Amino acid sequence: xxxxxxxxxxxxxxxxxxxAYGAQLALGALxxxxxxGILRFSNFAHGDTMAFGTAITIMATWALQAIGISLGPxxxxxxxxxxxxxxxxxxxxxxxxxxxxxxxxxxxxxxxxVMASVGVMFIMNGLxxxxxxxxxxxxxxxxxxxxxxxxxxxWSGLSEGLALRTTQLITVIVAVLVVWALFWFLNRxxxxxxxxxYSDNEDLALLSGIDPEQVVRLTWIxxxxxxxxxxxxxxxxxxxxxxxxxxxxxxxxxxxxxxxLGSPIGAIAGGFIVAFSEVAITYPWKKxxxxxxxxxxxxLQLMSTEYxxxxxxxxxxxxxxxxxxxxxxxxxx
Amino acid sequence: xxxxxxxxxxxxxxxxAAGAEEVKLGMHLGFTGPLESxxxxxxxxxxxxxxxxxxxxxxxxxxxxxxSRSDTTCTxxxxxxxxxxxxxxxxxxxxxxxQCSGETIAVLEKVGIPNGVMMISPSATSPALSTIEDNGLFxxxxxxxxxxxxxxxxxxxxxxxxxxxxxxxxxxxxKGLADSFQAAFEKLGGQVTTSAxxxxxxxxxxxxxxxxxSAGGDALAVVGYVDQGGSGxxxxxxxxxxxxxxxxxxxxxxxxxxxxxxxxxxxxxxINPAAEGDGRAKFEExxxxxxxxxxxxxxxxxxxxxxxxxxxxxxxxxxxxxxxKEKVMEVANAPxxxxxxxxxxxxxxxxxxxxxxxxxxxxxVELVEPGESAGSFRETTITDGKLExxxxx
Numbered sequence: 001x002x003x004x005x006x007x008x009x010x011x012x013x014x015x016x017x018x019x020a021y022g023a024q025l026a027l028g029a030l031x032x033x034x035x036x037g038i039l040r041f042s043n044f045a046h047g048d049t050m051a052f053g054t055a056i057t058i059m060a061t062w063a064l065q066a067i068g069i070s071l072g073p074x075x076x077x078x079x080x081x082x083x084x085x086x087x088x089x090x091x092x093x094x095x096x097x098x099x100x101x102x103x104x105x106x107x108x109x110x111x112x113x114v115m116a117s118v119g120v121m122f123i124m125n126g127l128x129x130x131x132x133x134x135x136x137x138x139x140x141x142x143x144x145x146x147x148x149x150x151x152x153x154x155w156s157g158l159s160e161g162l163a164l165r166t167t168q169l170i171t172v173i174v175a176v177l178v179v180w181a182l183f184w185f186l187n188r189x190x191x192x193x194x195x196x197x198y199s200d201n202e203d204l205a206l207l208s209g210i211d212p213e214q215v216v217r218l219t220w221i222x223x224x225x226x227x228x229x230x231x232x233x234x235x236x237x238x239x240x241x242x243x244x245x246x247x248x249x250x251x252x253x254x255x256x257x258x259x260x261l262g263s264p265i266g267a268i269a270g271g272f273i274v275a276f277s278e279v280a281i282t283y284p285w286k287k288x289x290x291x292x293x294x295x296x297x298x299x300l301q302l303m304s305t306e307y308x309x310x311x312x313x314x315x316x317x318x319x320x321x322x323x324x325x326x327x328x329x330x331x332x333x
Numbered sequence: 334x335x336x337x338x339x340x341x342x343x344x345x346x347x348x349x350a351a352g353a354e355e356v357k358l359g360m361h362l363g364f365t366g367p368l369e370s371x372x373x374x375x376x377x378x379x380x381x382x383x384x385x386x387x388x389x390x391x392x393x394x395x396x397x398x399x400x401s402r403s404d405t406t407c408t409x410x411x412x413x414x415x416x417x418x419x420x421x422x423x424x425x426x427x428x429x430x431x432q433c434s435g436e437t438i439a440v441l442e443k444v445g446i447p448n449g450v451m452m453i454s455p456s457a458t459s460p461a462l463s464t465i466e467d468n469g470l471f472x473x474x475x476x477x478x479x480x481x482x483x484x485x486x487x488x489x490x491x492x493x494x495x496x497x498x499x500x501x502x503x504x505x506x507x508k509g510l511a512d513s514f515q516a517a518f519e520k521l522g523g524q525v526t527t528s529a530x531x532x533x534x535x536x537x538x539x540x541x542x543x544x545x546x547s548a549g550g551d552a553l554a555v556v557g558y559v560d561q562g563g564s565g566x567x568x569x570x571x572x573x574x575x576x577x578x579x580x581x582x583x584x585x586x587x588x589x590x591x592x593x594x595x596x597x598x599x600x601x602x603x604i605n606p607a608a609e610g611d612g613r614a615k616f617e618e619x620x621x622x623x624x625x626x627x628x629x630x631x632x633x634x635x636x637x638x639x640x641x642x643x644x645x646x647x648x649x650x651x652x653x654x655x656x657x658k659e660k661v662m663e664v665a666n667a668p669x670x671x672x673x674x675x676x677x678x679x680x681x682x683x684x685x686x687x688x689x690x691x692x693x694x695x696x697x698v699e700l701v702e703p704g705e706s707a708g709s710f711r712e713t714t715i716t717d718g719k720l721e722x723x724x725x726x
Binding site for chain 1: 574
């Protein structure tokens with residue numbers, strides 16, 4: 001019984017939140033890695049583009065709700081996702097046309113593109129705020145819980161409760177589907193293969209008749225889809241606030257770099273590594289240890305929760321020091 | 334030229350004969366910054382009292398009161414000090430302000446004490462202001478958070494809560510109140526399992542909630558803001574089943590709280606500074622006539638702050654803060670004839686006649702040493718998703 005209680009407490013406070021957060025980071029990191037692998041620069045505007053895509057999704061959600069369409073227990077925002085992705089894709093294609101293409105044609109150094117993306121970040125930042133405001137917005141509807149604490153306690157007779165929010169479950173399921181679809185696309189389709197060829201060697205790809213501009217466009221569209229989905233899932237699970245999307249940039253980059261920039265599998269692994277470290281290192285293990293028979297007066301907490309973001313930094317530094325290409329041998333930074 | 338000189342001399346003579354003067358009163362409040370939405374109603378409260386005194390014609394042989402506003406910004410101490418210096422340069426003798434604790438301390442130390450200007454703050458609640466060296470120039474009509482902590486601890490204990498976890502917003506207000514609550518609760522024999530800060534404006538509080546849940550306790554004291562992290566923590570604690578009973582101090586009490594959580598927080602305790610009594614009703618009438626919102630936080634306290642400044646000047650028969658500061662406690666507390674809002678003229682008359690008064694005012698003013706409101710707090714419980722007033726302490 002005590003073992004079960006310990007397990008449930010672990011699931012409730014560590015595993016479920018970390019898994020949902022990890023899935024959100026993984027999707028974000030996939031986008032970063034894709035842009036880095038194919039367009040060869042670190043896109044600092046990633047977080048704010050996520051916010052922009054999410055803002056459009058939220059407005060589409062409101063429109064759907066206004067005409068009375070809903071998905072029952074599932075959040076309406078999922079139905080609005082295609083509209084958000086389309087809006088976000090138009091936006092990034094426009095940005096590429098106006099900003100990045102100029103530098104790409106000039107064959108500028110990656111660092112110049114990175115700086116340009118910082119500029120884009122600030123503009124995107126402002127645009128999102130003009131579009132939807134700076135306040136916190138909750139747009140989750142439908143059923144809040146798949147498993148809620150009270151009914152779980154009654155059902156199991158355990159003293160610990162277990163909660164699984166609908167949004168957490170949806171986050172993980174959608175992330176798995178998206179990752180599967182992305183890998184299928186990259187490995188099985190002609191366009192996917194063209195993208196990988198372009199990523200490996202630009203000149204060689206050009207010689208084999210691959211249109212570079214088409215590859216770039218495709219990359220941006222896929223990245224926009226990943227960004228909007230990641231942003232919407234994050235907003236559904238927590239709450240939408242433009243500033244938080246700027247802050248989430250650091251863990252996303254940490255995830256992408258830990259896994260190895262340019263490596264899609266690395267991005268996913270990195271997302272979960274960062275998320276689980278953040279949660280596990282700041283979690284006080286007193287309760288779990290208590291159920292396992294180790295009573296302790298202290299909280300058994302490695303680090304106070306205020307230092308959550310510091311964990312991403314530390315992981316980033318350790319990886320850069322000892323394995324600069326990341327765990328899955330991406331391109332060196 | 335001759336005529337002009339004559340006229341000037343005549344005017345000076347007239348003014349001198351009447352003994353009347355123009356007393357300048359500063360409204361030094363946070364008109365911009367994080368509490369900018371509160372400042373206009375606070376200033377209106379103070380100005381209403383000043384106008385009442387001035388219009389009565391009974392203030393220090395027919396002297397008049399002129400008010401002027403200046404901006405403290407609430408967060409930028411340097412800006413607040415500069416604005417206060419300008420007020421003093423313009424001849425202000427006393428100020429209603431500042432609005433926030435940190436900025437008030439800076440103004441008191443850099444402007445108030447060196448220039449001998451009296452300050453009565455309607456809203457600075459940090460316990461640090463109780464122990465500050467103020468040369469007797471600083472008072473406040475708001476209660477110290479130290480007092481609120483004691484009331485919270487007593488109420489929790491009365492409800493049979495033996496152990497609590499505390500989460501506080503990471504600033505002067507949160508830390509001060511959390512510390513005073515912890516000290517008071519432990520003194521009563523309760524156990525505090527953890528006291529951890531949370532930052533406002535984050536998307537996700539699951540790590541904070543997990544830490545609080547692990548520490549455990551009968552109830553969770555949420556010393557935060559209802560529009561900020563306080564609600565995030567409460568939401569997380571409810572969702573994960575970590576706590577179902579909460580203690581909410583003033584920053585959390587508001588309609589937003591019950592709108593958000595409804596019946597989920599049934600049985601929780603709320604505490605916020607509020608007074609009952611005749612003064613309150615009179616103040617509401619008066620505010621309606623003057624055109625500002627009487628239920629706005631701290632506007633009643635500002636009315637009382639301005640009234641106390643002017644009444645103590647009347648009692649001292651001088652606008653000099655050095656004389657007036659000695660009279661503040663006397664005017665504010667019993668014994669004496671009670672004076673309610675709208676009755677300032679009566680108070681002025683009584684003081685002129687040498688009778689002692691007990692200024693009750695809009696917020697039932699009762700000053701305790703070192704010159705701050707004893708504080709009257711309202712206890713509420715959440716029943717069926719509504720705030721229900723249980724009593725006053």
